[in-house]
Amino acid sequence: MENKVLLVDAFGQIFRSYFAFAGKPLLAPDGRNVNAVFGFVKTLFQLIRTYRPTHVAILYDSRTPTFRHVMYPEYKAHREAAPEDLLSQLPLIETLLTELGFKLLQKDGYEADDLIATCARVCSADQTVCWIASNDKDLLQLVGGTVKALRSDGRGGYREFGPEEVFADKGVQPTQILDWLALVGDSSDNIPGVTGIGEVTANRLLADWGSLDNLYANLAQLKSASQREKLEKGRESAFLSRQLAELREVDCGFSYEATRLVWNTQGKAAEIFQDLHAKSLLAEWKALANTSAGQLFTEAELAVPSGPLTLNGAYETVVTTERLLFWRDKLAKAGAGAFDFETTSLDTVSAGLCGLSLCCQTGEAAYIPLMAASEQACPGPWLSESEVLTAFRPLWEDPSFKLVGQNFKFDAKLLLRRGIRLAAVFHDTMVAAWLLDASAALYNLEALGLKYLNLKGLSYDEVVKKLSDFSAVPVSLATQYSAEDADLTWRLFELLEERLNREGLAELFHTLEMPLTLVLAEMENRGIRLQQDELASFSAELSRRLIDLEDEIFALCGGKRFNLGSPKQLQEILFTDRGLTPPPRAKIKTGWSTDSDILEELSSEDPVPGKILSYRALAKLKSTYADVLPALVNPVTGRLHTQFLQTGTATGRLSSKDPNLQNIPIRDEEGRRIRRAFVPETGWVFISADYSQIELVVLAHLSQDHNLKTAFLEGKDIHRRTASLMFGVMEELVSSEMRRAAKAINFGIMYGMSAFRLANELKIPRKRAQEFWESYQREFAGVGKYFQSVIAQAVQTGHVQTMLGHRRTLPNIAGRNQTERQAAERIAMNTPIQGSAADIVKLAMLKVSRRLETGGFRARMLLQVHDELLVEAPRDEAPAVVALLREEMEAAITLSVPLRVGIEQAENWGELH
Secondary structure, eight states: OOOEEEEEEHHHHHHHHHHHTTTSOOBOTTSOBOHHHHHHHHHHHHHHHHHOOSEEEEEOOOSSOOHHHHHOTTTTTTOOOOOHHHHTTHHHHHHHHHHHTOEEEOOTTOOHHHHHHHHHHHHHHTTOEEEEEOOOGGGGGGOBTTEEEEEEOSSSSEEEEOHHHHHHHHSSOGGGHHHHHHHHOBTTTTBOOOTTOOHHHHHHHHHHHSSHHHHHHTGGGOSOHHHHHHHHHTHHHHHHHHHHHOOOOOOOOOOHHHHBOOOOTTSSHHHHHHHTTOHHHHHHHHHHHHHHHSOOSOTTTTOSOSSOBOOOOEEEEOOSHHHHHHHHHHHHHHTEEEEEEEESOSOTTTOOEEEEEEEEETTEEEEEEOOOSSTTTSOSOOOOHHHHHHHHHHHHTOTTSEEEESSHHHHHHHHHTTTOOOSOOOEEHHHHHHHHOTTOSOOSHHHHIIIIIOBOOOOHHHHHTTSSSGGGSOHHHHHHHHHHHHHHHHHHHHHHHHHHHHTTOHHHIIIIIHHHHHHHHHHHHHOEEEOHHHHHHHHHHHHHHHHHHHHHHHHHTTTOOOOTTOHHHHHIIIIIISOOOOOGGGEETTEEOOOHHHHHHHTTTOHHHHHHHHHHHHHHHIIIIITTGGGGSOTTTSEEOOEEETTSOSSSOOEEESSOOSOSOOSSHHHHHHHHTEEOOTTEEEEEEEESSHHHHHHHHHHOOHHHHHHHHTTOOHHHHHHHHHHTOOGGGOOHHHHHHHHHHHHHGGGTOOHHHHHHHHTOOHHHHHHHHHHHHHHTHHHHHHHHHHHHHHHHHSEEEOTTOOEEEOTTTTOSOHHHHHHHHHHHHHHHHHHHHHHHHHHHHHHHHHHHHHTTOOOEEEEEETTEEEEEEEGGGHHHHHHHHHHHHHTSSOOSSOOOEEEEEESSGGGOO
């Protein structure tokens, strides 16, 4: 068999595993955190399963200082000590790896990277396939021939790097990585490089001169005096950096015989896995061992398989009234049940009901067919839709019945179209999973079944295949598929409900998110009226304006016609024909960026970039709204029915889709033209209630900053008051420039804005922006202290949370990568504010909805757009509805500063604000 060697950077992978779970410790039965143990071993098994190596070596850094520390005392000196919680797991990891049969290599005075280089070079010389599992940049110098790097793809998998991938990612060949690091340095290892030489410049220099030695030999020939000066000044640092980054060969005990993958089934690995309750790792180890080395474990010993399990439940097809009532009574006695409708389409307005599945006990479920496309699909009689809905209606309308579902907002809308309003949804597994992990990629039933239960049922595509819709699926297959969904939903409910209680999230889930589900279902079902003729007229106008803009741009370019949508042709026009100088940050692999921010910067030098920006804005309005929205009007209701995504953001904010009505521009006339096409029913009016500066109000409450609180308590213009304090002038003397700067900082500080970014936004010198920034920090010191405490707590716990307890995990908050860590810090600063504001808006939605219903109003909520609620009301109810909105929204929650709501009414949406 051909040798294939896997080299694993132990500490690199262990640290990644630990910080990936930093906000969610994995506890062993005795209370120890074993997230690094679990994550590292799982990663190792994944690599072995994917690449099937015949030899594996786990390489560790020296326990003592290395020759690099002697050469350069500052080497890695900036790194913080590893968390004690991580260090305590290292002995167990080493023990487990040894018991599994892996070879661990370590050499005093040398790093794992040197050992990896030694092993990789042996493999390369022997033409042996070798993979290096590490994200370290310096190891890319080893890539070539049979040696490849495996680097994290950011989605839980790995990407294989050969020379082409290295060049695409770094812009240099593997043979140039060492010289590249000599120039740019490596902040993670505190390798200095040459001050002022970044990656783009280093790539260009190495492309021109090939190597560091040749570059310095020809330094006098460099055209740029600035670069010559930087390189000359940094000569010593460059060659020191190359020495530090160079990987040495060392006798570390590597041999093919020593590192052959031979699973040790007689050791204590199984006992360790069992003690940790790591059943999935135990199962995967056994499966891997059998795959690679024959039948090491018997069928009985493989009782817990490594792949997903099937549900294998007892599922019944219900076609008689007797069995229908049996199941109804069974659920009523249980006081809870999971339901799932199958339909002919996802349009809840026109969809037909194909069937209903239900479950109230693990492994037992039923499917009630309601429609069939043919006799072949469902031979014989089946129950009518009305009989089935009538049977279950008392349960659905009973607030004490615990209704369970997956994305049950969809099912709630189906029932609303049939005159049934649910009293409550007790548990939606999709929303529960999001609340437990707001940063997950997917919350569909299949993903949740695999993630939490390692269970997988039939997929919709497997069942429907090329059939017209679900009504054409044979009833036996429909029963299996739909009953599995109900069964899986019930199992997830039992597990997730317990997790919510354990994590302290149950109250937030049941008092806010679950009631909101039905409010959103009502809003989506209601829809909003659209004047299609208005948009058709505007679309035609936009077409004419786009043609005129095109002609203007071509005339400015000397009559040369080109594709305005082609970045390559735009590059040629702007940077070659017109001779514009692109900013350094515009450099990309294919030339120069023509993104909006670059064109915005260039528009002060030349009229063409500004015209192109105008063209893009109008084209987007036309293609995204003017042309698309009329086609989305439902032919049955004559209204647009957007979908609100309760699980669409990590902060807790609602978003919308199909269509997205939250992103229609409001600041320019063109955006207002789109909004003017949204109108209320004849004789009704739109009422908009918008929280004033809600995120700043939340910041004032959370930070308890005296000056910020005082401004709100006195009802001042917050931006004018901020400017007055920053610049030391009376409020009436605050200029528009001062207020604009204060406004930028007020909002920017919540997103971690730096003085550099402030300078760009205000188009002022960096020094001036720094002065603004320092002035703000002095006058609002409580804000800075608050953010420092938020970040410190996030580092300690691995997450941040809103005032109501909605959590967001931050796996990189204590990471070694500075860029990732700083991004996590910005998220830590913003999430409690934006998320708390979102929570307040949701509370207001619940309060307003209840008051409208209990007060007997015909008025109804239509849209939620960030901090705004849009209500449609009969004209004669408008004054009472305005008073209701102000009362309920301003009293949604009690803060140390008042919530204020601005309210307007109009004949169309565009007239508001």
